[in-house]
Amino acid sequence: MIDTLYRRGDSFLHYYDCRLKLFLLPLLLVFFFMPAPWFLSAGFLLFLFFLTLTALGFVDLLLPLKMIYPLLIFILILTPFFYPTGLPLLKIGSFVFLTDKGLLESFLYISRFTGITIIFFMLFRTTPMEDILLGLSWYRLPYTLTLVISVALRYIPHLAGLYGQITSAHALRCSVNDTPPRKGLFARLRKIFPILVSLMIQGVKTIPVLTMALELKGIGRDNGRTRLRNIPAPEKRGWQIFLTILLLVFLIIFLIVFS
Amino acid sequence: MQNETRHSKQKLAFRIASIAILTAITTVFTMIVRIPVMPTRGYINFGDVAIFFTALTFGPFTALAAGGLGTALADILGGYAQWAPITFFAHGVQGLLIGLVFKMIKKESRFQFVLCLLFSFAVGTFVMAGTYFVTGGLMYGFGAAVTEIPGNIIQNVAGVVIGTPLYIAVRKAYPPVDGFYW
Numbered sequence: 001m002i003d004t005l006y007r008r009g010d011s012f013l014h015y016y017d018c019r020l021k022l023f024l025l026p027l028l029l030v031f032f033f034m035p036a037p038w039f040l041s042a043g044f045l046l047f048l049f050f051l052t053l054t055a056l057g058f059v060d061l062l063l064p065l066k067m068i069y070p071l072l073i074f075i076l077i078l079t080p081f082f083y084p085t086g087l088p089l090l091k092i093g094s095f096v097f098l099t100d101k102g103l104l105e106s107f108l109y110i111s112r113f114t115g116i117t118i119i120f121f122m123l124f125r126t127t128p129m130e131d132i133l134l135g136l137s138w139y140r141l142p143y144t145l146t147l148v149i150s151v152a153l154r155y156i157p158h159l160a161g162l163y164g165q166i167t168s169a170h171a172l173r174c175s176v177n178d179t180p181p182r183k184g185l186f187a188r189l190r191k192i193f194p195i196l197v198s199l200m201i202q203g204v205k206t207i208p209v210l211t212m213a214l215e216l217k218g219i220g221r222d223n224g225r226t227r228l229r230n231i232p233a234p235e236k237r238g239w240q241i242f243l244t245i246l247l248l249v250f251l252i253i254f255l256i257v258f259s
Numbered sequence: 260m261q262n263e264t265r266h267s268k269q270k271l272a273f274r275i276a277s278i279a280i281l282t283a284i285t286t287v288f289t290m291i292v293r294i295p296v297m298p299t300r301g302y303i304n305f306g307d308v309a310i311f312f313t314a315l316t317f318g319p320f321t322a323l324a325a326g327g328l329g330t331a332l333a334d335i336l337g338g339y340a341q342w343a344p345i346t347f348f349a350h351g352v353q354g355l356l357i358g359l360v361f362k363m364i365k366k367e368s369r370f371q372f373v374l375c376l377l378f379s380f381a382v383g384t385f386v387m388a389g390t391y392f393v394t395g396g397l398m399y400g401f402g403a404a405v406t407e408i409p410g411n412i413i414q415n416v417a418g419v420v421i422g423t424p425l426y427i428a429v430r431k432a433y434p435p436v437d438g439f440y441w
Contacts, residue, residue: 004335004336005335005336005338005340033397063338064338067338067339071399071403074402074403074406075399075400075402075403078400078402078403078405078406079400079402079403081402082400082401082402105400106400109398109399109400109403110399112398112399113341113398113399116341116398117341119341120340120341120343121338121340121341123340124335124340129335144271144275147275147279148275148278148279148282148324148328149279149282149328149332151275151276151279151283152278152279152280152282152283152286152328152329152332153283153332155279155280155283156283156286156287156332156336158283159283159284159287160287160290160291163287163291189421193421193424193425193428196288196305196308196421196425197425197428197429197432199284199287200284200312200425200429201429201432201433203280203281203283203284204280204316204429204433204436204439205433206280207273207276207277207280207439208276210276210279210280211272211273211276211277214272214275214276215272219271219272219275220270220271220272
């Protein structure tokens with residue numbers, strides 16, 4: 001049930017240094033919010049499609065799109081109503097349904113949201129969570145925060161398994177007079193509540209034990225016993241840095257020329 | 260002085276442990292119980308239940324960290340990674356404010372407790388739904404962002420309606436939890 005987005009692979013995106021990916025991520029996000037003409041956003045989106053297709057394949061290109069397509073339809077339907085000015089494209093009586101400006105804005109929003117979704121998807125699909133944490137700590141994310149996230153990631157499957165066990169244990173019982181179970185949302189909530197209480201108590205009881213374990217590991221001491229490991233440098237780091245700079249330069253030039 | 264320093268360092272281990280466990284609990288609560296919202300393919304989850312519980316039992320700062328990190332991790336693990344930074348902010352601040360309201364307002368009678376709950380619910384909902392609306396509006400237009408508001412409000416209603424009895428039940432069944440507040 002608990003699964004990360006990451007899939008093993010040998011594409012160039014998998015070997016791309018995660019520190020460079022983390023450096024590029026906010027810059028590419030900012031690009032989508034820059035005042036650029038629609039064809040520039042569309043062009044960049046096509047580039048991202050091409051990148052995903054060549055590095056990850058068709059299935060992985062469809063996966064994020066499948067998750068967001070209902071919202072994209074909503075954008076297409078609702079956005080034009082906020083832009084009644086411009087050349088009317090669809091008009092019934094005196095009511096203007098669609099103008100050229102509304103259509104362009106919808107397209108801009110669609111390309112922005114799809115682009116942001118694909119950028120995040122590519123990052124988490126091609127980089128393990130551990131590497132992302134190490135990369136963030138390289139950018140001076142506090143050690144305690146990295147520790148919290150890594151400990152939490154270890155406990156998520158444990159607690160999810162515990163939830164399954166508690167649910168199975170509760171499923172063995174029924175009421176004394178054996179009345180048929182009620183249906184509906186409220187009944188479902190009443191049924192799930194004791195499971196949530198048990199899970200929460202089990203989880204909370206773990207805190208003192210984990211505290212002791214962390215103290216034994218030297219957390220909070222001046223001479224800590226552990227530290228985060230370093231990320232190994234990728235083989236073609238020079239090329240990767242060059243490609244990153246090239247991409248940024250191209251985007252800036254396009255922005256200056258077409259804005 | 261030396262004793263105090265030692266005590267604060269022991270506290271650090273406890274704080275890391277409590278935030279990590281509650282982050283994991285929030286992620287599990289967010290990922291396990293999901294009611295899909297058809298129009299936007301989003302989902303209503305029990306993450307807010309965990310946030311409410313954390314704010315009431317552990318205080319505002321644990322709720323800020325565990326609420327924000329737990330829901331953001333759920334977004335990343337569940338394939339909605341583009342929402343993770345916004346979720347971190349929205350749910351983190353939501354947990355902080357719920358916890359602060361509970362810390363500041365006196366709760367001597369049942370009436371005051373209910374009033375406090377309603378106030379924290381209102382503040383939490385305003386911040387959470389407001390953040391999603393504004394950021395959603397900037398990302399894909401306010402027309403589509405409006406459609407998310409009812410789902411977010413329902414999620415918060417579930418948070419207060421289930422989170423409060425959960426807080427009472429856990430305190431009753433495991434009294435040492437009262438000493439975990441900071």
